[in-house]
Amino acid sequence: MSDTxxxxxxxxxxxxxxxxxxxxxxxxxxxxxxxxxxxxxVSVGMNVSSNRLGKKDIVKVEDRELSQDEVDVLxxxxxxxxxxxxxxxxxxxxxRVERPELVKGVxxxxxxxxxxxxxxxxxxxxxxxxxxVRCSYCSTIIREDIxxxxxxx
Amino acid sequence: xxxxxxxxATQLSRGDIEAVLDRAAEIDADPAAARERHxxxxxxxCFYEPSTRTKMSFDTAxxxxxxxxxxxxxxxxxxVKKGESLADTVRVVEGYADAVVLRHPSEGxxxxxxxxxxxxxxxxxxGAGQHPTQTLLDLYTIRENHGLDxxxxxxxxxxxxxxxxxxxxxxxTNFDARQHFVSPESLQLPRSVRYDLHEAGAQVREHTDLxxxxxxxxxxxxxxxxxxxxxxESEYRAIAGEYQIGPEVLDDAKDSLTVMHPLPRVDExxxxxxxxxxxxxxxxxxxxxxxRMALLDTLLP
Numbered sequence: 001m002s003d004t005x006x007x008x009x010x011x012x013x014x015x016x017x018x019x020x021x022x023x024x025x026x027x028x029x030x031x032x033x034x035x036x037x038x039x040x041x042v043s044v045g046m047n048v049s050s051n052r053l054g055k056k057d058i059v060k061v062e063d064r065e066l067s068q069d070e071v072d073v074l075x076x077x078x079x080x081x082x083x084x085x086x087x088x089x090x091x092x093x094x095x096r097v098e099r100p101e102l103v104k105g106v107x108x109x110x111x112x113x114x115x116x117x118x119x120x121x122x123x124x125x126x127x128x129x130x131x132x133v134r135c136s137y138c139s140t141i142i143r144e145d146i147x148x149x150x151x152x153x
Numbered sequence: 154x155x156x157x158x159x160x161x162a163t164q165l166s167r168g169d170i171e172a173v174l175d176r177a178a179e180i181d182a183d184p185a186a187a188r189e190r191h192x193x194x195x196x197x198x199c200f201y202e203p204s205t206r207t208k209m210s211f212d213t214a215x216x217x218x219x220x221x222x223x224x225x226x227x228x229x230x231x232x233v234k235k236g237e238s239l240a241d242t243v244r245v246v247e248g249y250a251d252a253v254v255l256r257h258p259s260e261g262x263x264x265x266x267x268x269x270x271x272x273x274x275x276x277x278x279x280g281a282g283q284h285p286t287q288t289l290l291d292l293y294t295i296r297e298n299h300g301l302d303x304x305x306x307x308x309x310x311x312x313x314x315x316x317x318x319x320x321x322x323x324x325x326t327n328f329d330a331r332q333h334f335v336s337p338e339s340l341q342l343p344r345s346v347r348y349d350l351h352e353a354g355a356q357v358r359e360h361t362d363l364x365x366x367x368x369x370x371x372x373x374x375x376x377x378x379x380x381x382x383x384x385x386e387s388e389y390r391a392i393a394g395e396y397q398i399g400p401e402v403l404d405d406a407k408d409s410l411t412v413m414h415p416l417p418r419v420d421e422x423x424x425x426x427x428x429x430x431x432x433x434x435x436x437x438x439x440x441x442x443x444x445r446m447a448l449l450d451t452l453l454p
Contacts, residue, residue, distance in 0.1 A: 111260060113258070113259055113260050113280050113281070114259065114260050114261050115239070115257075115259040115260065115261040115262045115264070115265045115279075116261065116265075118239070118259050118262075119238065120238050120239055120240050120265060121238060121240050122240070122265050122268075129348070131348075134345065134348075135261065136261075136264070137260070137261025137264045137265055138259075138260035138261035138280075138282060138345075139260075139261075139282070139345035139346075139349075140260075140344075140345060141344050141345050141348055
């Protein structure tokens with residue numbers, strides 16, 4: 001049994017997000033909107049040894065299968081991540097993280113004067129550009145620390 | 154123009170721009186021919202921020218096309234005061250009008266509003282974002298005075314928050330124009346505008362001092378440096394003072410230099426400049442009517 005498995009037990013049904021850059025696990029949960037309030041069991045391993053990444057994080061969410069759209073959003077903060085969908089302890093599907101063209105309702109625009117931060121019935125929307133993401137409404141570009149702009153609300 | 158709405162100058166191709174400017178020139182030459190073109194049509198004016206030129210010239214433009222306007226009036230007197238969202242307001246207003254002109258203090262407001270209406274929506278300024286109709290009249294003025302190709306233009310003042318600058322600089326990438334940006338370091342172009350200019354293949358040449366580039370300019374486009382952008386009055390005065398144009402500053406300029414300003418000015422351009430052959434800012438403001446007539450003529454169904 002490997003060190004990782006010792007720290008983070010196997011799940012019966014759900015999603016395993018592996019090869020997350022060390023220290024990013026909580027941001028992965030935030031970007032997926034997983035905060036435990038829906039009662040799902042969540043296991044997190046942080047800074048465990050990895051041949052590929054040196055240090056990696058691993059996240060296991062029970063009884064929730066991530067969609068491709070949700071997985072793609074992860075590319076913004078965890079482009080190396082691998083996603084395994086587990087049913088009855090078996091990996092039934094492996095999803096690849098692909099860079100989406102658009103990210104909707106996940107990030108908050110850092111421009112306080114952007115219309116998406118006013119009290120309007122509109123979700124934030126960012127176009128994914130080479131150097132980061134760009135607000136579809138006010139054009140503000142976020143290049144660094146995208147995870148800091150995850151909309152926790 | 155292929156689009157239903159005019160939200161940002163980045164959506165305008167050279168062909169779009171030239172079509173509007175050509176139509177404006179036709180209207181300018183023979184205003185009477187356009188008099189009844191949009192009789193019975195109604196244009197809604199929704200201005201959440203103060204405006205003189207933009208609002209009055211849209212009003213005049215629609216009336217000179219034979220149409221009518223309905224004005225939301227000041228925000229304090231409207232349902233906005235009761236807490237109505239912009240999305241709801243424009244959905245209501247589109248039922249009263251064939252097109253909507255919107256000015257709003259938030260960046261992205263016009264883009265969002267356009268997603269809630271089926272009638273053409275025209276961005277008349279969204280915070281520090283864009284002001285594409287000002288750009289069209291700016292380009293018209295430049296074309297009348299110099300032509301839009303083989304042009305060297307200096308754009309000076311508040312480049313960070315100046316929405317007229319953001320729209321104009323991008324629109325100029327459709328033409329053979331060399332752009333020089335002159336501003337204090339704290340008011341240089343924002344990252345998003347640089348990104349678009351870079352994507353459009355434009356070279357951004359930035360200066361903190363006008364002197365170095367003034368002699369080569371065909372057009373000097375001056376914008377207002379606003380007091381509220383600085384932490385204190387003394388810093389504002391010191392910086393704003395370095396970007397003021399008086400007749401003596403223009404001694405080193407070409408005789409043919411055109412000085413433009415979207416107005417209102419405070420003291421960026423001394424009144425003495427008004428009497429020189431360089432001054433074109435009042436002509437520029439007057440061009441708002443034929444250009445907006447041409448735009449409405451293009452966008453109205």
